[in-house]
Amino acid sequence: MKGELKIYNTLTRQKEVFTPLHKDYVGMYVCGPTVYGHPHLGHARAAVTFDIVFRYLKHLGFKVRFVRNITDVGHLEDEVAGEGEDKIAKKARLEKLEPMEIVKLYTESFHDAYRALNNLPPSIEPTASGHIIEQIEWVQQILDNGYAYEADGSVYFDVLKYNESHPYGKLSGRILEDLLETTRELSGQDAKRNKVDFAIWKSVSEEHLMQWNSPWGKGVPGWHLECSVMSTKYLGEQFDIHGGGMDLLFPHHECEIAQSVACCGKESVRYWMHNNMITINGQKMGKSLGNFITLIDLFAGTNDLLEQAYSPMTIRFFMLQAHYRSTLDFANDSLKAAEKGYKRLTNAFNLLEKLAHSGNETAADAVEDAKILETCAACYTHINDDFNTALVLADLFELSNKINSFFNKQLPLNAISAATFAKMKTTFQAFFTDVLGLKDEAQDGNSDVTDGLMELILEIRADARTNKDWSTSDKIRDQLKALNIQIKDGKEGTTWTVN
Numbered sequence: 001m002k003g004e005l006k007i008y009n010t011l012t013r014q015k016e017v018f019t020p021l022h023k024d025y026v027g028m029y030v031c032g033p034t035v036y037g038h039p040h041l042g043h044a045r046a047a048v049t050f051d052i053v054f055r056y057l058k059h060l061g062f063k064v065r066f067v068r069n070i071t072d073v074g075h076l077e078d079e080v081a082g083e084g085e086d087k088i089a090k091k092a093r094l095e096k097l098e099p100m101e102i103v104k105l106y107t108e109s110f111h112d113a114y115r116a117l118n119n120l121p122p123s124i125e126p127t128a129s130g131h132i133i134e135q136i137e138w139v140q141q142i143l144d145n146g147y148a149y150e151a152d153g154s155v156y157f158d159v160l161k162y163n164e165s166h167p168y169g170k171l172s173g174r175i176l177e178d179l180l181e182t183t184r185e186l187s188g189q190d191a192k193r194n195k196v197d198f199a200i201w202k203s204v205s206e207e208h209l210m211q212w213n214s215p216w217g218k219g220v221p222g223w224h225l226e227c228s229v230m231s232t233k234y235l236g237e238q239f240d241i242h243g244g245g246m247d248l249l250f251p252h253h254e255c256e257i258a259q260s261v262a263c264c265g266k267e268s269v270r271y272w273m274h275n276n277m278i279t280i281n282g283q284k285m286g287k288s289l290g291n292f293i294t295l296i297d298l299f300a301g302t303n304d305l306l307e308q309a310y311s312p313m314t315i316r317f318f319m320l321q322a323h324y325r326s327t328l329d330f331a332n333d334s335l336k337a338a339e340k341g342y343k344r345l346t347n348a349f350n351l352l353e354k355l356a357h358s359g360n361e362t363a364a365d366a367v368e369d370a371k372i373l374e375t376c377a378a379c380y381t382h383i384n385d386d387f388n389t390a391l392v393l394a395d396l397f398e399l400s401n402k403i404n405s406f407f408n409k410q411l412p413l414n415a416i417s418a419a420t421f422a423k424m425k426t427t428f429q430a431f432f433t434d435v436l437g438l439k440d441e442a443q444d445g446n447s448d449v450t451d452g453l454m455e456l457i458l459e460i461r462a463d464a465r466t467n468k469d470w471s472t473s474d475k476i477r478d479q480l481k482a483l484n485i486q487i488k489d490g491k492e493g494t495t496w497t498v499n
Helices: 041-059 087-095 099-116 129-144 159-163 176-182 223-235 246-264 295-300 312-320 332-354 366-384 389-407 418-435 447-466 470-482
Strands: 006-009 014-017 025-030 063-068 076-078 083-086 148-151 154-157 198-203 219-221 239-245 269-275 278-280 328-330 485-490 493-498
Touching: 006 269, 025 041, 025 223, 041 063, 041 099, 041 239, 041 269, 041 278, 041 295, 041 312, 041 418, 063 223, 076 087, 083 087, 087 099, 099 295, 129 148, 129 154, 129 198, 129 219, 129 223, 129 246, 154 246, 159 176, 159 246, 198 223, 198 246, 219 223, 223 239, 223 246, 239 246, 246 269, 295 312, 312 332, 312 389, 328 332, 332 389, 332 418, 366 389, 366 418, 389 418, 447 470, 447 493, 470 485
Parallel strands: 025 063, 025 239, 239 269, 278 328
Antiparallel strands: 006 014, 076 083, 148 154, 154 198, 198 219, 485 493
16 A cells, blocks of 8 residues: 655656665665754755655665764855855854854754754764764875865865766756856965866865864865765765755755765765755745744744744644645745644544544445545555655545544544544554654643643533533633634533644
8 A cells, every 4th residue: 555655866857766775774865954053944844854754764664774964064155166264163253162162052953953843863963073084085085086186285076077977967957068157266266277176175274273184284174075975984885865955956966976976986876855945935045135034933933024933843834735846935824824734633633542433334334435545545645756745734634524524423433444444543643643743732741731731621611601600611712712722512521622
């Protein structure tokens, strides 16, 4: 029933059936953050996207080694030219802190935000500064293989030399001749043979806050090199999936391919995956535009662009509503709609726990059975179609309508067979929690307390109704409604649900 997983491979520009390099095992590398600031919406989208990939591969029974790095050195301000000040060193200079203080502060900020979003931690989380020796070895190997040259203490990758036998630009679709014409001249590039060459080791001045000894003098590794080294160190010279944001497609991932071929003689990645960007009210998000929203702002509601605070699960649900390869536009109305949708599914998830099939199938309806089984199968069909979480959510909403009908006795539970009910329950629960990574925030770690408090409140209301104290009864009902808690009075007592 789980079907055949297809992944859109950026390299081939088509969906391909996923077949791991080693049976039952998957190696996946995702470019992690450069830790010089708090995580924002863009970071969240990449994190949630590849958390879904990680979760679903595990759900399929694969043993997955998920590597996501921390960039704590070498990421320069001009990413294309590989020039300018190191982003972390600059932040440290401005804050009058040591670079590793900056790294620790913002690494913990990312970890806190990712935990709040219910992302599973990676199997390995290497840092660039922790792999300097390996990076120096790669630089030397690329030099020995004739694809790099030394100049003024820096080592540059020779793109034109590489392109003689390997197409540079194959991942991003860039044409080298066009790059040579359009790449602007920058100060400090005189040491390069060509404008498109990039540093795999960059010399730094004596006062630079971060530097290491190397055969070419004191310096720092190139940003692109870091991911090539760390991915292959932990996953092998060839591995299954490499993920990251669309903004990393060029030059970062393009350079990774060139480096791997130049050093190891082969491309390391079999399936390239890229999530698309988030826009803010139709505009690209950026500090210069004043529309930059951190996850801390979102969770607390502390940003002028926000009309309210939004919970981590609302943010996660918002991300899942769009296919990961499509642009996702942030707007308050969209997040409010996501909040309502999340609560609807959470309510159905909780109601499902309270339902139990009697085993009496005398009234089972073959048509109703078939509809539910078809929707359960659709969950797998849609997640297998390049992780289409938007359609999976639509399937879960379809199942949630049935769950509500069964709970409210609009449809008798024995209208479906016990086997179909079991399939509905396991499918809904598996996709809600294990695959989509959603959880009930209202009961997260406090379910017993919440249930106890609601029982007490409903008892007080029942006493008020018995005593014909309608004002107290109505006040409790209205106050609960304001908190999105709906109560229903029936023959068998009063029930409550979260809208």
